[in-house]
Amino acid sequence: MASSLLKIPNPTFNPCRIARPQFTPHQISFKIPHNSSPNRLKMRVSASLIEPDGGKLINLITPIGPDRSSLRLEAETLPRITLNSIDLEWVHVLSEGWASPLTGFMREAEFLQTLHFNSLRLEDGSAVNMSVPIVLAVDDDTKKSIGASSRVSLVHPSTNKIVAILSDIEIYKHNKEERIARTWGTTAPGLPYVEEAITNAGNWLIGGDLEVLEPIKYNDGLDKYRLSPAQLRAEFEKRNADAVFAFQLRNPVHNGHALLMTDTRKRLLEMGYKNPVLLLHPLGGFTKADDVPLSWRMKQHEKVLEEGVLNPESTVISIFPSPMHYAGPTEVQWHAKARINAGANFYIVGRDPAGMAHPVEKRDLYDADHGKKVLSMAPGLEKLNILPFKVAAYDMKKKRMDFFDPSRKDDFLFISGTKMRTLAKNRENPPDGFMCPGGWKVLVEYYDSLSQPETSPKLREAVAA
Numbered sequence: 001m002a003s004s005l006l007k008i009p010n011p012t013f014n015p016c017r018i019a020r021p022q023f024t025p026h027q028i029s030f031k032i033p034h035n036s037s038p039n040r041l042k043m044r045v046s047a048s049l050i051e052p053d054g055g056k057l058i059n060l061i062t063p064i065g066p067d068r069s070s071l072r073l074e075a076e077t078l079p080r081i082t083l084n085s086i087d088l089e090w091v092h093v094l095s096e097g098w099a100s101p102l103t104g105f106m107r108e109a110e111f112l113q114t115l116h117f118n119s120l121r122l123e124d125g126s127a128v129n130m131s132v133p134i135v136l137a138v139d140d141d142t143k144k145s146i147g148a149s150s151r152v153s154l155v156h157p158s159t160n161k162i163v164a165i166l167s168d169i170e171i172y173k174h175n176k177e178e179r180i181a182r183t184w185g186t187t188a189p190g191l192p193y194v195e196e197a198i199t200n201a202g203n204w205l206i207g208g209d210l211e212v213l214e215p216i217k218y219n220d221g222l223d224k225y226r227l228s229p230a231q232l233r234a235e236f237e238k239r240n241a242d243a244v245f246a247f248q249l250r251n252p253v254h255n256g257h258a259l260l261m262t263d264t265r266k267r268l269l270e271m272g273y274k275n276p277v278l279l280l281h282p283l284g285g286f287t288k289a290d291d292v293p294l295s296w297r298m299k300q301h302e303k304v305l306e307e308g309v310l311n312p313e314s315t316v317i318s319i320f321p322s323p324m325h326y327a328g329p330t331e332v333q334w335h336a337k338a339r340i341n342a343g344a345n346f347y348i349v350g351r352d353p354a355g356m357a358h359p360v361e362k363r364d365l366y367d368a369d370h371g372k373k374v375l376s377m378a379p380g381l382e383k384l385n386i387l388p389f390k391v392a393a394y395d396m397k398k399k400r401m402d403f404f405d406p407s408r409k410d411d412f413l414f415i416s417g418t419k420m421r422t423l424a425k426n427r428e429n430p431p432d433g434f435m436c437p438g439g440w441k442v443l444v445e446y447y448d449s450l451s452q453p454e455t456s457p458k459l460r461e462a463v464a465a
Helices: 066-075 085-096 108-117 140-146 176-184 192-198 229-238 255-270 294-306 328-341 370-377 406-411 417-425 437-449
Strands: 028-031 042-045 080-082 119-121 127-129 151-155 162-173 204-212 243-249 276-282 315-317 346-349 385-388 392-395 400-403
Touching (some): 066 162, 085 162, 085 192, 108 119, 108 162, 108 176, 108 204, 127 328, 140 162, 229 315, 255 276, 255 392, 294 315, 294 437, 328 346, 328 370, 346 370, 370 385, 417 437
Parallel strands (some): 346 385
Antiparallel strands (some): 119 127, 162 204, 392 400
């Protein structure tokens, strides 16, 4: 019975089912900033946006019309898989092409390449980066209910509506220990994503091609910020951007962040670009319970733009729908790769990107410098220019955030995230110039809200409608 449910990959199986065309040559060469690896020394100035991975931006949302209507009717007749909230976030990610050239949840060949190579091989022999598995787990009962069907319906976790069809399916073993060890470099207990999405998940993975019935919406007042890669590319074209530099964050923006972003734009202008545009791109999927929720972060980011800390004319703010793994150098590759598909050709990377404290021991889980080093060498990311953070701290003499000067180190104050949270919780103000006043007020209001009994960290974020 089990063997009849498994789809054995063809020896000539193409993991991404898509060919990658040749790049269009550009014309003007400049040098990348310092700290770049030798294979990254050449960069290009071009009026056109960087092409997506695989040469084509994937869109898995069925157009309005007869096709969508017929799919809805068919979906009602198929075996069903009920998603959880993180599964639904991955449907959102896949449907809009953030993971291009993937066309659905990973089959086994794609899963193994991701775990062991951090990349996917295309049919022309080239590779695209893919460092985190995008998979759908099912339990024994669900596997049995699917039977010999080659197509299944995916059901919303709270509304019970069918959101997509997964076709040409393949079911294979979910080796959780291997997945966790390869993705996080540890199997220590207490990893947030593991506890939320893997530990109690089914022992099988199901892969296949997605047909999404309609765009994923959350109806939380923030959908206007959830721009797809295609929408972002259109916005960059509209603004005549000749460079797009992305900044990923899951924390409130302080003036040190803003200094880094404005300095990056200045450096790009000096390198010959005429209109570099910042993609301010907060992560909008699953985050651990002690992170500031998306809704509050967006309020804070809005104040940063309103108060002119960042220039709205050269900044596009949008929400990145991916869930957060906290998998350090492995995950930061995913964050960078997804921004290529959105049109970014520069990616700002800082200290310990996508990192966290070790869940058991009193130390960081990852080396703070490994993320930026890995990005400079990662397979499939050669066309992306990596811009390492400069270290910013509070200059007590100038009374503002500035780049750290080791020759007068005693003049600088480092305000950690823990210190910032403590100040906000205690309704104390940080030094003048650390964060814009409106942004700090939002942060204080958030921590005030935690003292209200109806606030539940587990239920504070919206689920797609």
